Amino acid sequence: MPRFSVVVPVFKVQGYLRECLDSVLGQSFTDLELIAVDDRSPDHCGAILDSYAARDPRVRVLHLERNVGLGRARNAGVEHARGDYLLFLDSDDSYLPGALAAIDAQLTACGEPDLLVFDHQRSWWDGYAEASSFGDRLAATGTQTFSVAEHPELLQLFHVAWNKAYRRAFYLREQLSFQPGLYEDAPLSHEAMVCAATIGCLPRVCVDYRQRYRGAITRSPGRQHFDIFRQYASMFAFLDRRPRLDAHRALLFERMAAHLVFCLRRKERIRPADRRAYFRQAARHYRAHQPPGFTPPRHAARDFRLLGAGTVPGVYPLFAAREMVRRGGGLARRGVRAARGRLVARYHRLYYALQRRLPLQRDLAVYAAYWYRGVACNPQAIEAAARRLAPHLRSVWIVRPDAVASLPPGTDHVLPGTRAYWRVLARARYFVNNVNFPDHLVKRPGQVHVMTHHGTPLKHMGLDQQPYPAAARMDFGKLLRRADRWDLSVTSNPHSAEVWDRAYPCGFADLPAGYPRNDRYATATAEEIRTLRARLGVPPGRTAVLYAPTARDYRKGYLPRLDLERLSAGLGEDYVLLVRTHYFYGRDGALRDLHDRGLVRDVSRHPCTEDLCLAADALVTDYSSLVFDYANLDRPLVVHAPDWESYRDARGVYFDLLSGRPGDTPGPVTRTEDELIAVFRSGTWRGPEARALRAAFRERFCPWDDGHAAERVVRHAFLGQPLSDLPPATPLTTRHRAPTPQEAESASLSASPTVATAPVPGHLGPAPKSLG
The missing domain is CATH 3.40.50.11820 (CDP-glycerol glycerophosphotransferase, N-terminal domain)
Structure with missing residues (x-):
């Protein structure tokens, strides 16, 4: 019996299907089955599914005899599921790397709850990705579990099927199923939430929710959006069959009413010609299911009162007029803000011009x-x-x-x-x-x-x-x-x-x-280095390897060039892997997951790169200028360059970093993960050839970094001293450098100073226990 059954309904997504399937089958967590339901797709989706099933036994394909729609296709997949937990994934969306491992770990930490809700991001066709607004709420619960009775605000989480893991025994016991038509996610999501005795949350972004340029149902206006009424009618019928859930009826009614109004206001869903009919049906729906004594929430009281009176002639024109005022007010406010912005800009230009007439300070x-x-x-x-x-x-x-x-x-x-x-x-x-x-x-x-x-x-x-x-x-x-x-x-x-x-x-x-x-590379002390390593979670006796790749001009967004989980395993328990992404990129969910699991230390938000270099025993980088700075420490450098040709051809380089010529290459060069692991396991990273390359590289690129660079700049730029009067750079052969971490630890054996262990500002916190 697999841990997860991932149900993927498939219809007219041939351009996105392979990416979706690869995102499931390529997960580091492999205890799963993928049940793909071909909903009589008229394109090549069926053949694509069969090709995946032929080469991966975890894939099971159901070819339906007729098109039944998204909800019933999911139901068909559930009937064939065998996993402990059910997950649903739409076939134009995808899982982010490490998602299933994170879900599995959180399920275990939460004590195998009925339901686990996880986070997502939206990705638009132009490459822009946006995190959801639910992260903080999901993070607030930690590993505790709750029911909706204990925390009603759980019902405010995004009501879709694919952001949850359902314990299959719970799902079948409660007889959950999707109804035909659009908006099938909403009733099932709410029903599962109110039925679950234990709900856990995972703030990690697991699903990439694709916002297609064209073809998305939620952006295709028409009468099909009237299905929402049938869906919510089914939800209240579900409640009618379960009197024990009556306490949740008012809150579910509120969520329904808010959803009805939300859709009415979206022109990409309800066409102007259909708005009157939609409003009237929404009003009838509201009156039919309104619980006795229901009090509308303050933020939506006007909308709800209009819906409640919507069957009375003249109410819809009142609602439409109010909408016109609301939209006009929004346009007016934007116009006022724009005009104010132009006025402020003119004022500042004038103020700047006047200030430039005053004497310099x-x-x-x-x-x-x-x-x-x-x-x-x-x-x-x-x-x-x-x-x-x-x-x-x-x-x-x-x-x-x-x-x-x-x-x-x-x-x-x-x-x-x-x-x-x-x-x-x-x-x-x-x-x-x-x-x-x-x-x-x-x-x-x-x-x-x-x-x-x-x-x-x-x-x-x-x-x-x-x-x-x-x-x-x-x-x-x-x-x-x-x-x-x-x-x-x-x-x-x-x-x-x-x-x-x-x-x-x-x-x-x-x-x-x-x-x-x-300058710090020449002035840092042994105690400073010990303190930095303690704050970064590097236990004494471990070898800290800093991996710091640079940005790519030819790719958009962060693109990991290493399987960091595999590298961590290959290096073994004697190493601690510190990973710093380029500052151009935001937080990476997969990297954060590896950090949370204790496999790496994500130091991407650490405020000072010099701290990281001083704490590291070795640097692994690609084409980052950090390689020139780190050479000042005279510590091992490894160049990992899997895409050198692409980088060189896209951006142009001044010399061949991979040539192996003294002065060009600072140390061993690797092109694959196996080669990189072997460099460390064999000791090549700090061998005599590596030392010789590093010495030539330092001679070429570190002639003046002797700890007095800032002083030279101040004396010449601010105090007016001629260059000829500035102190000359100390030669490399006699230059002081910061002690290595090993030297710093040796120095502590006699002094035994107290080392601070508080997290460095901007860091993610103390080291996980698995790191020692």
Whole structure:
């Protein structure tokens, strides 16, 4: 008997069906059967299903003799199910990686409940994906289970069939089944919820709910949407046969009435010509099923009262007039907001122009990083050095509103678009950023712009991107006008200086200082490294491997290049895998699931990359500029490059990272997961050949990162010292570097300091017990 029976009804989805089936059969959790019901589909769906059944014994195909519709097709699948739990998946949707493993784990943690509700996301045809609004409510229950009697708000969760796992014995005992017609999900979902004695919740996003450009039933207006009345009539008939459920009747009635009004207001469902007839039928339905003493909720009281009186002549015109006012009010409010926005923009342009006529504040320095995402990177290190070396300067950071909560205590800041923002842009003497300031910034005579950049270039940058369509989605004229504002370009090695000179052929001066953010790699102490590892959940004696891939120009969205679960298993218990996705991407549900299961540590939201590098014994990356920074630590580097040719051809690169030539390649190179696992299991990652490659790479790319880069920038840019008077870089052979984690642990054996174990801000929490 399998753990899960996944029932997939199939009709006219030949373009999406393989993706759906692969998302089920490709799950890491394999104890399942897939029951695909061919609802007499007129396209190639039947043949596709048969081909899958021929090569995977877990697939069972039912070919119906006639088209019966979505609900009855699901019922047919249930009749053949043998699993402990039933799951329904629509054939144009899909499961996200790790979904079934997460569902299985939560079912076990919840004590095998009658019902488990899990989260989903909506994906549109243009690639945009949006998380549901139910995540917080699902997370609030933890591993506890409840009934609707205990928590009536459970009925407010999305009422569809495919976001739940139903214990099959419960499903059959309660005689649950889908009714024919549209909106078949709603009654069954509500019936299951009120019947279940134990309901668990899983906040993990498990289902990708496809929003098709055309062909979706919910976006096809017509009389078929009148099926909703028959569906809710069946639900109340279900309640009539079960007097024990009468306590839930009022709440289910409220959910029904809200659903009826919701559909009426959607032009993609109810056509204008059908609205009067729909309203009248909804009113009759309302009066027929209204429980005695029912009180409408305050937020919907007017709508419900109109439905209750809807059979009286003249009520529908009143409802329609109210809708017209409501929609007109919405348009008016949007118009007012737009007009207000234009007025505010004009005011700010005038205010900015007036402020630019006032004298510069020569003690004011403005800092920004990563498009105002917060205090970070090279600007952060420069500001810290300026506080020490140039205390007369006042520092102000520009940050987005969502970054304010994470600012270090006491950080003086302004928000983009505010009067204070325009004032500091107009009056400040110094500007420091690791990306370009917006085009609306007008550089005044006497202002000094320091461009710190945020990485050593492997991929083509600036004008060098023009031959590569994947990267060249920009106005290069505007790009050069932004670079024309630079006075100083901070570089960490001669390679970067050469690239910036060609890629941005403007009038700035090169400042060969090293990267200020890399100063910590020369100054961090053993105690600091021990503390970082404890906070990240790395037990003493374990080898921490940081996997930090970069973004892909030729792909949209986060695309894992490794089977992290397989890599974790291949490395074994002696290793802890820290995974950091690129900051361009949001949270990844599959990665979070692996973190929750204790297989990896998801450090994607950790606020400081330098912390992660200091805590790691080795770095695995692909084409990320982090490889150049990490080389300063003189710790093992492994390049895992499964898509090198695609990346190189789409973006262009300045040298062949995989060539194996000294100076080009920082360590072992792998192209497959087996090769990567073998590099660590065999010890190649830290062998003599790896050390020799790393030494040549450091010599080429780390000549100036000696711990004094920020000081050089402050002395030259803010204090006016000539480059010739700045302290020269310490040679690599005599340079101090931070101790390795092994050295840090050895140093602790005699001192035995107390190590903090509180989670690092932005991290997901302490290490799971399975990590030691």
